[in-house]
Amino acid sequence: MSPAAATMRIIDLHSHWATRRGYVLQTEAELAQQHGTWRSSPSYRTEAEMAGDFAQANVRTVLDFGFTKFLPVEQAAPLHDYGFETQRRFPAVIIGNWLHFQPELGAPALAEFRRCLDQATGFVGLCASGGGGLPASDPAWFPFYDLCIQAKVPALIFVGTTGLGAGLRGGMGIVLDHSHPRHLDLVAARFPALTIIAGRPAWPWQSEMIAILLHKANVWYELHGWSPRYLTDELKREIPRRLQDRVLFGADYPLLSYDRLRADWAQLGLSDQVLEKLFYRNAERLFAELGHGPTPDASTPDAAAPGALTPGPSKQ
Numbered sequence: 001m002s003p004a005a006a007t008m009r010i011i012d013l014h015s016h017w018a019t020r021r022g023y024v025l026q027t028e029a030e031l032a033q034q035h036g037t038w039r040s041s042p043s044y045r046t047e048a049e050m051a052g053d054f055a056q057a058n059v060r061t062v063l064d065f066g067f068t069k070f071l072p073v074e075q076a077a078p079l080h081d082y083g084f085e086t087q088r089r090f091p092a093v094i095i096g097n098w099l100h101f102q103p104e105l106g107a108p109a110l111a112e113f114r115r116c117l118d119q120a121t122g123f124v125g126l127c128a129s130g131g132g133g134l135p136a137s138d139p140a141w142f143p144f145y146d147l148c149i150q151a152k153v154p155a156l157i158f159v160g161t162t163g164l165g166a167g168l169r170g171g172m173g174i175v176l177d178h179s180h181p182r183h184l185d186l187v188a189a190r191f192p193a194l195t196i197i198a199g200r201p202a203w204p205w206q207s208e209m210i211a212i213l214l215h216k217a218n219v220w221y222e223l224h225g226w227s228p229r230y231l232t233d234e235l236k237r238e239i240p241r242r243l244q245d246r247v248l249f250g251a252d253y254p255l256l257s258y259d260r261l262r263a264d265w266a267q268l269g270l271s272d273q274v275l276e277k278l279f280y281r282n283a284e285r286l287f288a289e290l291g292h293g294p295t296p297d298a299s300t301p302d303a304a305a306p307g308a309l310t311p312g313p314s315k316q
Contacts, residue, residue, distance in 0.1 A: 005266040005275055010258065011283035014098065014156070014199055018045040018053070021082065024066040024255070029287035032275040043254065054093035057258035060108065061251070062095050062123060064156075069100030073108045075271060077120050079117050079205065086124040095122025098156055102133060103140035110143050117151050121200075123292055124151075127199075128187075129158040130178025131165075137183040145191050152291055154195040156222075157184045159209055160202040163225065178239050181209045188216040194255035195290060198224050206232045213246055220286060223252025226263045240274045 016024035023044065045053065048206050054061055061192045068076040073303075082099040097298070099116055101109040108198065117124055126148050128136040159181045165172030181202050188196050197220045202209035213219055221243065239247055251261055263276065 005262060006271045007058065007154060008161070008262075008272075008275060008279050010059045010244070010249055010251075010262075011055065011095070011280040012059050012224075012253070012258075013197065013222040013248045013283060015061045015063055015253035015257065017063055017083075018043070018050045018254040019047055024064070027224050045254070047089065048222045051090040053253070054090075058182055059251075059253075059258060060093055060095050061253070062125065064098040064100075064127060066100065066127075066129075068104060068291060069127070069129060073101075073105060073112045076117075077112055081119070082117075084120045084122070087120070088248075091122065094122065096120065096125070098125050098127045100127045100129060100271050101144065103138065103144055104134060106140075110147065113144060117147070117153070121131065123153075125153050125197075125289075127158070128155055128157045129199075130164050131174045132172065134178075135183040136180040137186040140278050141187075143191075145175065145187065145194050145316055149191065149193045154197050154220075154286075154290065155187070156197045157187065157198045158199045159184055160200045162200070175258075175267065181205050181212055183214045184209075184219070185216065188219050192218055193217060194221070195286075197222055197286075199250065201231055203232060203236065206235055210238055210243070211244060212236065219246075219250055220240065220282075221246055222248035222250035224252045224256060225256070227260065228268055236268060239268075239278070240270050244274050244277055245282060245285075247278050255300045257292070 003106060008152060016022070023042065045204050048053060050305065058220045065079055067084065071079075080097070083169060087096055097120065101112065102111060113126065117269055126144055128141055128144070134140055137154075145155060158179050160179055162174060163178055165174045179200075181198070185208075187194070196216075198209060198213070198216055200223055201223055209221070213221055230235075235243075251258060265278070270278070
């Protein structure tokens with residue numbers, strides 16, 4: 001690993017909570033699956049310990065509960081508030097939160113999203129995950145996209161296969177086709193003012209995802225959940241070429257460690273200039289376009305102060 005890659009700061013667009021209350025895997029079946037899928041084991045952290053992990057790795061991150069999409073709104077709301085409170089405690093390393101909803105719940109879910117946009121002091125974005133729910137192109141999502149546009153926040157639309165349910169009979173009911181990139185493409189075409197981030201490598205539909213990225217200027221790409229060693233050759237070729245200004249770092253902490261990801265990215269032979277774009281510069285540009293910049297280095301004194309990430313005007 002080059003000295004630059006070993007110490008380069010990271011803006012992580014997608015990771016999870018390591019605390020017991022927020023841990024992404026909740027059921028016994030999910031926890032049993034962790035070792036086989038991600039080669040890791042649960043090791044719960046306090047909020048302060050989790051923040052210390054990010055600081056030690058020179059990382060600022062946006063966190064995702066994930067499992068809250070399966071909860072009734074009245075049960076998800078306290079977890080959302082827990083996320084906002086923790087972000088306020090550790091603004092130097094936690095940029096904000098991704099929020100999941102069941103769009104088929106209609107007005108109550110939309111009202112909770114509106115409340116979260118009004119209450120949060122850090123970054124807030126919408127997760128549209130077809131895993132265990134409606135695909136991103138379903139009209140039930142459209143009011144949520146309209147609210148994203150009004151609030152000037154992005155939608156993280158998951159693409160590709162998921163480790164959740166992998167190897168289980170019925171895959172926990174998750175329909176992989178609901179995360180086909182064509183659903184994202186339809187949303188990007190219908191809502192050109194919406195900033196979309198494609199979440200996860202889009203295997204086995206990687207060629208389709210690359211085509212969408214080259215065609216739709218309102219789509220970005222973050223690569224959480226995979227070691228870059230296992231990305232398709234096509235994607236590895238495009239990252240330092242046509243996609244170098246569109247890719248964003250995503251980790252999936254605590255399921256994958258930052259040390260491992262740094263080492264695996266460095267082994268791809270990318271230049272330090274491309275790694276800088278991937279690790280943090282593209283994310284800085286994304287936040288600036290959304291009106292949420294700047295995103296200072298977590299090692300600077302200003303980053304530790306509340307409001308280091310300035311909320312956009314739409315959240316007033």
